[in-house]
Amino acid sequence: MIFSTLSLYVARRFGAYFAMACGTVFLLVMLIDTVELLRKSANSGATFDQVLLLAALHAPSLILTILPFVTLLSAMACFASMARSSELVVTRAAGVSAWRLTAPTLVAGAVIGAASFALLNPIAAGALQRFETLKARYFDEAASVLSISPQGLWLRQRSAQGQEVIRAWRADRTGAQLWDVSVFRFDHQDRLAARIEAARAVLEPGAWRLHQVRAWRFDPLRRDAPPAETRAANMRIETELTHERILESFSPPQTISFWDMPAFIDTMEAAGFAADRHRMHWHSQLAQPVLMAAMVLLGAAFSMRHARFGGLGWMALSAVLAGLGYFMLSNVAQAFGSIGAIAPVLAAWAPPVAMILIASGLLLHLEDG
Known part of the structure; x- marks a missing residue:
């Protein structure tokens, strides 16, 4: 019974420090992001309410990114406070090992990690997606020109007549070649002006080169009139798109919910694109419980030293470093995993597993000699 009571006490202590750290980090993130967005809004005319909304939408994704560091600081604060109040000496004198003492915080850290990808990640992804949309609207930034769905990939580009929407069922890894292409051309009043079907489209500097073309031209003033049909071996469509802009227009992994990521990866690969970056992000989220447990162990290893021995400040600094x-x-490791240089599974799981082994070794050395 003494151990269960002690475990609940340590877990509550750690939870209190974690809640305070999260609240502090949220306020700091909101303050810094608001100041940065206000600086950008000076030339865009965005109001303070709009800037505050953008900062609030951006905050969950930023907090999710630094959550492991918040967990580390919370564990350090928890055990350092117990060391200063001599609670560690009392529990060790009662025969409680360092491992038994850290067990409740390890469980709490793993639960925080599981909640981060199961609950916080979908919220942060939806908020970040909304943030990107509103930011492009308020600050007149370029919006994404590409989207992928089970119906194929879709590209949007401007033209002299209005805008064009390109749909293709398949593409190469760079987005420079498309197969089974449909082009929908709209005028400035968003009326369908032409439809073009092509077996293949190749991106050249400043233009798409279409092959085996069949085109229909519509009369916007006579909607019931039959379209004029033409056929050609090749056709050139001007474009401002480049290989780099197409690849950069993919939805960032952070804007996709953890639960929706596997289906999105399957859709990307079915369309012909590499999905290593998104698979890397999915595995890194799945490894969060192990990472949070490692951060707890690391914080405990550097802060479970009795205050009378001194050096707590240097140990805390060592933990942060x-x-x-x-x-x-x-x-x-994530950069290499995102480009396929190493397997995303290995790049995502190896660092937290290595860290938990190193932290366990430190705890053994510092506490058990």
Whole structure:
């Protein structure tokens, strides 16, 4: 009974520090993001209410990114406060091992990690998607020109007559070649002016080159008139799109819910595009419970030193530096996993597993000699 009561006490203590840290981080993120957006809005005319809404929509995704670091700081604060109040000495004198003492915070960290991808990730993804849309509207930024659905991939581009929407069932990995292409051309009043079907489209500098073309031209003033049909071996359609802009227009992984990501990856690969970046993000979210547990262990290993021995400040600084070092190495691994240089599964899971092993070794060394 003493151990269950102690476990609940430690878990509540850790939860209180975690809640305070999250609240503090939220306020800081809102403040910094609001100031940055206000600076950008100086030339766009966006109102303060709109800027505040954008900051609120952006905050969940930023908090999700730094949540492991918040967990590390919470664990450090929890165990350091217990060390200063001599609670650690009392519990160790009662025969409670360091592992038994950290077990409730490990469980709490794993629960936080599971909640981060199961609950917070869908909320943050939806908010970030809305943020990107409103930001493009308020600040007159370029919106995404590409979207992917089970009906194929869709591209939007401007033309001299209005705008054109391109649908293709398949593409190569760069988006420079499309197959089974349909082009819908609209005038400035958003009326359908022409439809073009092509077996293949190749992106050239400044234009799409269509092959095996069949086109229908509509009269906007006579909707009941039959369209004029033409056929051609080749056709050239001017465009401002480039390979880089097409690839950059994919929905960022952060704007897609964890639960919707597998279907989106399947759709991307069916369309012919590489989905390593999105698969990497999905696995990194799935590994959050292991990462949070590693951050808890790391914080405990550097802060479970009795206050009379001194050096708590240096140990806290060492923990922060170790956490920053982990994030740097993790970002490198994710970069390699996103481009397919290493398997996304390995890039996502290896850093947190390695960190939990290193933190366990530190705890053994510092607490058990």
